[in-house]
Amino acid sequence: MLHFGDSSTSYGVTPERAADILNQKLDTRCEFVSSSPNESGAGLRGLLADCDVLVGTSATLDTTICSLFEFAPRLKLVQCLGAGIEKIPLDSIRAAGVTLADASGSNSVPVAEHAFALLLAVAKRVVEKDREMKKGVWNRTPGVEVQGLTHVILGLGAVGTELARRSSAFGMKVIGIRKHPERGTPVQGCEVYGIEDLHSSLPRAEFLTVALPLTSETRGLIGKDEFALMKRTASIVIVSRAAVVDEEALYRALVERRISYAAIDTWYSSPPSAPSRYSIEKLDNVIATPHIGGITTETVYRVFSIVSQNIDNLAAGRDLLNVVDLNLGY
Incomplete structure (x- = not known):
């Protein structure tokens, strides 16, 4: 049926x-x-x-x-x-x-590809520069190189593993956080830690990608305290379930510039409801896509x-x- x-x-x-x-x-x-x-x-x-x-x-x-x-x-x-x-x-x-x-x-390969595309779009300010060009603004402020930057991947399942491979291929330092770190690293050079080491890993991140399933244990795992540990220049990419990240805490972190940018493919609600109660998708420092990573x-x-x-x-x-x-x- x-x-x-x-x-x-x-x-x-x-x-x-x-x-x-x-x-x-x-x-x-x-x-x-x-x-x-x-x-x-x-x-x-x-x-x-x-x-x-x-x-x-x-x-x-x-x-x-x-x-x-x-x-x-x-x-x-x-x-x-x-x-x-x-x-x-x-x-x-x-x-x-x-x-x-x-x-x-x-869908692990396309979601990982989408996550890395979002990461690159943030690093190179692709969407921001596109908006400016359409307004006739020729603004050549520099982006950053991802080579040598630290990418913390929260969740090393199928998607996280594929994303770690792509990040490593671009010369990034990759840290994977997984429930069972004893299972080892899926990618040579990727550091792997347990969830208990999340707080000590977050200050190292230039990029944090959320690739965890949503369960009672992971709901709201990233919140106000976790954002406070991150660099103000750090960005977050969300491609699993948005509710792993506390919605209000994410909104506050973005509007108060506690973190630099967010790129989000999976949202807190789906149509006909709005993606976010806080209209996060409308913020200037957010790249939003409509849950298309795996399609x-x-x-x-x-x-x-x-x-x-x-x-x-x-x-x-x-x-x-x-x-x-x-x-x-x-």
Whole structure:
């Protein structure tokens, strides 16, 4: 059952197109039915009755549909099309005794590329100079070279690892902060520390990139105290979930010039709500993009490759890919 409505929440892919892509990849014979997040409760109950696999996004796999799992006796797998699952009610997944899998890793390369593009845009003041040129202002104030600067990457999962590689290739000093530093460095020359060393690492950063999943442990991890530790010339790049950074603290840090710049792709709210309660996206020292870091043609096929492999694995009794630890939340 494909439950994600219009294409705006699913990499630009409609349920009909998703079914076509999956049928091309699957070895298992499947019948696909689609439902909209606006479907009535009665309509969803009817569709769930014969559902073995439920496919949706973090936004559409919500409390409404997850509360109806008692009407889905055959349901075995809930497959999220994205890497972030913070909106999915994990208690409902646990109570139903079904497996939750995500698509983590499918967009790590484009998100890392986007993060580094934002970092370079900040360093070279690309957006600022573009605005000035359009106003007829020829302002040649210099930018900075990133070679030799220190880049602290908060989160060394798939995205953080790819970003560390790109930063290192540009000659940056890379510090990675991860929950399990004993797993070592993913990139030669990258220093790796535990989360307990975050405060001692922040004063060294010219750039801080947030690439952590949002969980109860990481929500608000970067706040007023953390910004106070950073250089006034430092900048922050946010490409995971914005709520890892306290919204008010970020706003204050930017308007009071406690830090220099922010480049943000993932926001505190999505349409129809405004991206930020504080209109952070409108500040002059902010580069804003509309959560597009992971949306590429290549990502679409990687995502649905994971979905098809998991459907085939489920049918064949094999281990599933990207199974979420419901206790950890990722």
